[in-house]
């Protein structure tokens with residue numbers, strides 16, 4: 001497939017784009033409340049403009065190094081908004097399709113955590129689900145044959161710290177054995193018969209990583225390692241053991257944050273949310 005060449009957004013361009021995006025959202029909302037109401041053509045033109053901005057945002061987000069495969073050592077590059085949770089990348093409702101750099105065959109799923117480092121919560125208009133503040137693993141996924149988790153750290157421009165937690169394996173499990181990716185509250189996947197499927201995974205989280213590190217199931221990228229080299233060792237060598245923060249699921253909208261307990265294997269009826 002031909003890679004489109006796009007110029008990544010600068011912070012100023014990204015901020016201006018989001019401002020225009022929000023202004024159009026306001027104009028649509030006001031327009032449909034107005035009497036007489038905005039014409040359908042006018043509304044559709046605004047929606048079209050908004051959708052184009054959203055697409056441009058995702059197409060031009062920086063693609064950065066977030067992990068490395070422990071099997072074949074290929075870099076994992078992903079789109080990422082390093083500037084703040086006001087960016088649509090963090091807001092599940094604003095997701096749209098976009099092209100990610102290709103990943104190696106061993107990549108399974110990217111989850112993550114986000115530490116606010118004691119700073120006030122600051123999101124955008126739609127809810128962000130950045131995970132807990134402390135890096136964690138999901139034993140139900142990590143226990144799958146040949147599965148390894150790699151934990152990395154990315155300092156964000158707004159003072160927060162992101163922790164990408166990527167799972168890799170030599171043998172891919174059936175897709176339904178994996179979990180919803182970072183920032184998503186439900187899991188959309190293609191089942192073994194090739195049909196689209198979705199569910200809400202509630203497998204418990206584990207923050208005590210010592211036993212997993214001991215078993216070689218958790219590896220890491222050292223802080224500030226530009227080369228993103230895979231490291232492993234004894235639990236004492238793990239560099240993120242002292243990360244403090246909430247071990248709950250954060251939900252951030254504008255300046256509001258609520259926390260909900262980590263999943264505990266509960267049944268979720270997705271149609272009754």
Ligand SMILES: [Zn+2]
Nearest residue numbers: 069072104106
């Ligand atoms: Zn690989």
